Amino acid sequence: MGAQSLQEAAAGRTARRAPGPFPPAARQxxxxxxxxxxxxxxxxxxxxLADFERLxxxxxxxxxxxxxxxxxxxxxxxxxxAPDDVLDDLEIEDPYELTGLYDGVALTGRSVMMQADxxxxxxxxxxxxxxxxxxxxxxxxxxxxxxxLVHEIAHHLGWSxxxxxxxxxxxx
Numbered sequence: 129m130g131a132q133s134l135q136e137a138a139a140g141r142t143a144r145r146a147p148g149p150f151p152p153a154a155r156q157x158x159x160x161x162x163x164x165x166x167x168x169x170x171x172x173x174x175x176x177l178a179d180f181e182r183l184x185x186x187x188x189x190x191x192x193x194x195x196x197x198x199x200x201x202x203x204x205x206x207x208x209x210a211p212d213d214v215l216d217d218l219e220i221e222d223p224y225e226l227t228g229l230y231d232g233v234a235l236t237g238r239s240v241m242m243q244a245d246x247x248x249x250x251x252x253x254x255x256x257x258x259x260x261x262x263x264x265x266x267x268x269x270x271x272x273x274x275x276x277l278v279h280e281i282a283h284h285l286g287w288s289x290x291x292x293x294x295x296x297x298x299x300x
Contacts, residue, residue, distance in 0.1 A: 180206045180254045180273070187274040195281065198235065202284055203249040204277075210253055227256045228276040236286030250280040 175183070184204050188196065209223045220226055232248025257276060261269050275296070282292045 177206055177254060183270055183273045184252055184277055187277045199281060203247050205249050205251045207253060208255045224256045224259050226253060227260060228252045228280045230280040230283035234284060234286040252276055
């Protein structure tokens, strides 16, 4: 039999393969990228912004319904780094020091007379999070993303850094 034509393949027919160096039972299909990454995480590319957006969405979806409800109008954003003007405003020299940011007015600081000029947003910064993940080496990436997200959402809910540290001291 000859090589399989595109029409035969599309019709679901198979052609006989020429014998290879291994018997048919020893031949295996090539793993796809996800399987290969699971088998050898060192062969994986760094997670992209789109990958991080999926991690953030999954972390958010795993939060209690009451928290998600309180965050109904909160935008979730991912970028590689905080913009220079944000770093300057916060007096942060090293962009790797900022893994996340809540940009808005906490729910506890609002009044009925207040008119927002832009929607509140939580920003997660991919490169600093990846750097912390690498440096720590003891926490799964999705757990670190979840921690940063929860920390920033806590600010949206009106919690201070001290309040957050009292229930989730990540510094230990």
